[in-house]
Amino acid sequence: MPLTTGTRLGIYEILSPLGAGGMGEVYRARDTKLGREVALKVLPEAFSKDAERMARFEREAQVLASVSHPNLAAIYGVEESTPTRALVMELVDGPTLADRIIQGPLHLDEALPVAQQIAEALEYAHEKGIVHRDLKPANAKVTGDGKVKLLDFGLAKALATEAAGTNRVNSPTISVAATQAGVILGTAAYMAPEQAKGKPVDRRADIWAFGCVLFEMLTGHQVFTGETVTDVLAAVVRAEPEWQALPASTPPSIQKLLRRCLEKDPRRRLQAIGEARIIIEETLSRAVEAGLVPALTEPAAGAPRSAVGRGCCQSVGRRRPRNRLFRQAFARAPHPRAYYCAGKRQV
Numbered sequence: 284m285p286l287t288t289g290t291r292l293g294i295y296e297i298l299s300p301l302g303a304g305g306m307g308e309v310y311r312a313r314d315t316k317l318g319r320e321v322a323l324k325v326l327p328e329a330f331s332k333d334a335e336r337m338a339r340f341e342r343e344a345q346v347l348a349s350v351s352h353p354n355l356a357a358i359y360g361v362e363e364s365t366p367t368r369a370l371v372m373e374l375v376d377g378p379t380l381a382d383r384i385i386q387g388p389l390h391l392d393e394a395l396p397v398a399q400q401i402a403e404a405l406e407y408a409h410e411k412g413i414v415h416r417d418l419k420p421a422n423a424k425v426t427g428d429g430k431v432k433l434l435d436f437g438l439a440k441a442l443a444t445e446a447a448g449t450n451r452v453n454s455p456t457i458s459v460a461a462t463q464a465g466v467i468l469g470t471a472a473y474m475a476p477e478q479a480k481g482k483p484v485d486r487r488a489d490i491w492a493f494g495c496v497l498f499e500m501l502t503g504h505q506v507f508t509g510e511t512v513t514d515v516l517a518a519v520v521r522a523e524p525e526w527q528a529l530p531a532s533t534p535p536s537i538q539k540l541l542r543r544c545l546e547k548d549p550r551r552r553l554q555a556i557g558e559a560r561i562i563i564e565e566t567l568s569r570a571v572e573a574g575l576v577p578a579l580t581e582p583a584a585g586a587p588r589s590a591v592g593r594g595c596c597q598s599v600g601r602r603r604p605r606n607r608l609f610r611q612a613f614a615r616a617p618h619p620r621a622y623y624c625a626g627k628r629q630v
């Protein structure tokens with residue numbers, strides 16, 4: 284049953300629903316002790332009643348709580364008030380990448396900085412031995428200043444039953460939501476072929492999902508689709524992506540990267556997500572040098588210098604950029620932005 288505003292779960296006070304997914308409802312809530320807002324993901328009843336599973340989940344949650352990266356939404360802990368148990372997470376405002384893609388494909392200057400940040404988050408986690416296992420546009424949020432935060436990192440594993448192992452086909456996101464065809468479809472579309480076949484999963488499954496997300500950002504539609512879960516999984520295992528759907532302006536380096544991420548055989552796939560990050564960074568800097576892509580790089584106030592190049596944009600009012608190429612890019616921009624090139628302001 285949905286929780287109403289004002290309901291208390293331990294020290295947390297429910298403020299409003301944020302949405303629902305495969306695992307159940309997610310709420311905006313206030314931590315009355317620390318006085319900050321958090322996101323509470325209420326765990327399914329069947330799950331929270333199983334002491335052994337909860338204990339295992341808590342062990343996994345501890346690992347997840349130890350990761351700290353600007354592009355990962357933090358996991359604060361588990362709230363154990365009976366009868367409801369919930370996962371306490373960093374609250375991330377802003378639309379999900381899925382919400383953004385519904386509005387249409389992302390231009391290269393928007394898609395690449397998002398992909399770059401996703402790659403950075405994955406690279407950090409993979410180095411710590413953590414695999415996301417459920418990367419998809421619905422699990423990435425893009426905040427107002429262009430910063431990407433990945434949600435649900437490692438949860439598919441943490442929530443999986445011992446018997447189900449690490450396979451996302453058997454993950455709670457899917458099994459709990461067995462009646463919600465839309466949710467299952469949404470997750471199956473990003474599953475690597477080895478996952479779809481029920482084989483073990485490693486970081487290369489995230490690399491596959493990364494390829495699916497980048498393809499979807501650039502084309503505005505999912506790379507593997509179908510009417511039923513079986514159709515989607517069959518497409519994942521057998522179908523060749525519709526490469527001609529990529530915009531003609533997609534740089535060859537990015538086309539090649541997509542092909543390497545979407546190799547069906549994990550042994551032939553791109554092996555490290557850091558490679559993808561490097562390719563994207565190089566492509567972005569070449570595009571900026573050529574004036575094809577504006578450097579949307581005004582860092583937020585107080586942001587470290589390294590934030591430059593990550594697609595932060597800032598509203599500055601409509602003023603004409605000095606440089607002709609930046610003027611063209613500026614005219615194309617959906618809203619006023621400050622353009623920076625090599626740290627120099629262009630407007």
Ligand SMILES: Nc1ncnc2c1ncn2[C@@H]1O[C@H](COP(=O)(O)OP(=O)(O)OP(=O)(O)O)[C@@H](O)[C@H]1O
Nearest residue numbers: 301302303304305306309322372373374375421456
């Ligand atoms: N930490 C968070 N901060 C803000 N909103 C969140 C947070 N986590 C989830 N949400 C929002 O709550 C909604 C439901 O999230 P949920 O993760 O349950 O669903 P999902 O991502 O679609 O599916 P899945 O269960 O496979 O992750 C989504 O709209 C999501 O953006």
Ligand SMILES: [Mg+2]
Nearest residue numbers: 304421422435
């Ligand atoms: Mg989610």
